[in-house]
Amino acid sequence: xxxxxxxxxxxxxxxxxxxxxxxxxxxxxxxxxxxxxxxxxxxxxxxxxxxxxxxxxxxxxxxxxxxxxxxxxxxxxxxxxxxxxxxxxxxxxxxxxxxxxxxxxxxxxxxxxxxxxxxxxxxxxxxxxxxxxxxxxxxxxxxxxxxxxxxxxxxxxxxxxxxxxxxxxxxxxxxxxxxxxxxxxxxxxxxxxxxxxxxxxxxxxxxxxxxxxxxxxxxxxxxxxxxx
Amino acid sequence: xxxxxxxxxxxxxxxxxxxxxxxxxxxxxxxxxxxxxxxxxxxxxxxxxxxxxxxxxxxxxxxxxxxxxxxxxxxxxxxxxxxxxxxxxxxxxxxxxxxxxxxxxxxxxxxxxxxxxxxxxxxxxxxxxxxxxxxxxxxxxxxxxxxxxxxxxxxxxxxxxxxxxxxxxxxxxxxxxxxxxxxxxxxxxxxxxxxxxxxxxxxxxxxxxxxxxxx
Numbered sequence: 305x306x307x308x309x310x311x312x313x314x315x316x317x318x319x320x321x322x323x324x325x326x327x328x329x330x331x332x333x334x335x336x337x338x339x340x341x342x343x344x345x346x347x348x349x350x351x352x353x354x355x356x357x358x359x360x361x362x363x364x365x366x367x368x369x370x371x372x373x374x375x376x377x378x379x380x381x382x383x384x385x386x387x388x389x390x391x392x393x394x395x396x397x398x399x400x401x402x403x404x405x406x407x408x409x410x411x412x413x414x415x416x417x418x419x420x421x422x423x424x425x426x427x428x429x430x431x432x433x434x435x436x437x438x439x440x441x442x443x444x445x446x447x448x449x450x451x452x453x454x455x456x457x458x459x460x461x462x463x464x465x466x467x468x469x470x471x472x473x474x475x476x477x478x479x480x481x482x483x484x485x486x487x488x489x490x491x492x493x494x495x496x497x498x499x500x501x502x503x504x505x506x507x508x509x510x511x512x513x514x515x516x517x518x519x520x521x522x523x524x525x526x527x528x529x530x531x532x
Numbered sequence: 533x534x535x536x537x538x539x540x541x542x543x544x545x546x547x548x549x550x551x552x553x554x555x556x557x558x559x560x561x562x563x564x565x566x567x568x569x570x571x572x573x574x575x576x577x578x579x580x581x582x583x584x585x586x587x588x589x590x591x592x593x594x595x596x597x598x599x600x601x602x603x604x605x606x607x608x609x610x611x612x613x614x615x616x617x618x619x620x621x622x623x624x625x626x627x628x629x630x631x632x633x634x635x636x637x638x639x640x641x642x643x644x645x646x647x648x649x650x651x652x653x654x655x656x657x658x659x660x661x662x663x664x665x666x667x668x669x670x671x672x673x674x675x676x677x678x679x680x681x682x683x684x685x686x687x688x689x690x691x692x693x694x695x696x697x698x699x700x701x702x703x704x705x706x707x708x709x710x711x712x713x714x715x716x717x718x719x720x721x722x723x724x725x726x727x728x729x730x731x732x733x734x735x736x737x738x739x740x741x742x743x744x745x746x747x
Contacts, residue, residue, distance in 0.1 A: 307594040313726075315724060315725065316717065316718070316721040318721075319702075319717040319718075319720050319721045320717055332659060340724055340728070342673065343673075343677065343724060343727060343728055344724075346634035346675070346677045346694065347677060347693075347697050348671040348696065348699060349674035350579065350583055350674050350676065350677055350678045350681065350693075350697050351578075351582050351583055351674075351678060351697075352579065353671075354579065354582060355575055355578065356578045356586070356588065356591060356592045356595065357592050359596060360574065360578075360592060360596060361570050361574065363596050364570065364596050364599045364600060364603075366560055367596060367600045368603050371600065371604075376683075377610055398554050429722075457611035481557045485676055489634065498588070518563040519563055519564070519567060521561070521563070524636045
């Protein structure tokens with residue numbers, strides 16, 4: 305007959321870090337203790353070979369970016385509700401800065417002033433408006449301040465990169481910073497990113513690039529744009 | 533002197549320094565502190581969530597939700613407590629939340645519970661003392677143990693995982709769960725014999741790494 309005392313009582317001594325004098329004189333309990341040790345040694349290895357999604361950190365950064373964006377939007381609306389009078393004044397100010405109705409594509413070509421940058425406009429064939437959606441064939445114009453750069457991604461892939469101060473197709477430095485101008489040729493989800501203090505070149509994938517910006521101590525603003 | 537129960541305890545990788553996290557936070561470098569935490573704790577969090585929920589997708593979701601939450605709360609955390617305990621408190625809550633959500637979904641749309649493992653059935657199959665566990669290596673034993681963890685009651689599984697998979701002290705685990713250390717010791721002391729019986733049964737019936745299993 306074997307002694308079962310260890311599994312009933314002796315094991316609790318082990319969990320408490322106390323000495324069990326019975327075990328010194330009982331072979332069955334010593335063997336049971338050894339089995340417990342094997343079990344306990346195996347537990348840190350549980351799941352060790354399984355690491356999950358190798359890109360999980362990128363997903364986390366992306367969720368954080370989305371949350372920051374939506375929080376900024378929420379804060380905007382909440383603040384507006386709490387300060388209705390202030391909001392009215394802000395709207396009045398905002399309207400005075402809006403392009404007049406019927407603003408033509410030609411008039412949209414004029415340089416954007418330094419005030420209110422970064423600024424994003426969708427330029428349709430008829431009018432220039434602030435919007436979060438656009439149609440194929442429209443253009444997007446993004447104006448940023450000095451030292452900032454613009455990146456445009458479609459389906460999370462970089463399609464236009466305008467480094468600060470540099471002239472290239474679609475990228476025009478001006479006295480107030482830089483203006484990026486691109487035609488939206490394909491339907492889908494675009495991500496418009498303005499980056500201040502960029503210290504690293506983009507690799508071309510949205511998540512990684514945003515993470516790299518944050519890692520390098522930079523800051524960015526992400527705007528989603530749906531093109532139909 | 534080595535304490536009983538410290539067997540198999542592993543040190544954190546040398547590359548991780550909690551002081552570095554504190555230093556990064558104190559100079560306002562949140563991204564760096566956060567990256568350090570993801571690098572150090574990403575895998576342990578996933579493994580704990582996987583062992584707790586038994587579902588790889590759910591575990592991944594837990595991991596990502598946890599770190600989004602950590603990023604949000606890290607500036608206010610300010611080293612008030614050990615990072616690991618704080619982190620695993622969040623992990624525990626997210627595991628509980630998501631597990632409840634999944635159970636509710638199954639009950640509402642399938643009118644049943646998600647795959648209920650052979651709870652309580654395996655325990656008790658083996659009645660004689662064996663030394664089968666001595667015969668297999670740790671990795672294969674870990675595979676069997678992983679399967680058997682699902683036979684434990686959730687509270688017992690949680691206590692075992694925090695104590696021996698994540699290697700928290702009982703005091704740390706008590707902070708994470710809100711239980712008393714003595715309660716957790718009792719739970720572990722009751723859970724390990726169940727686990728051991730399950731492991732022996734699995735090995736006898738040719739579970740992973742058993743005498744009849746493949747290498």
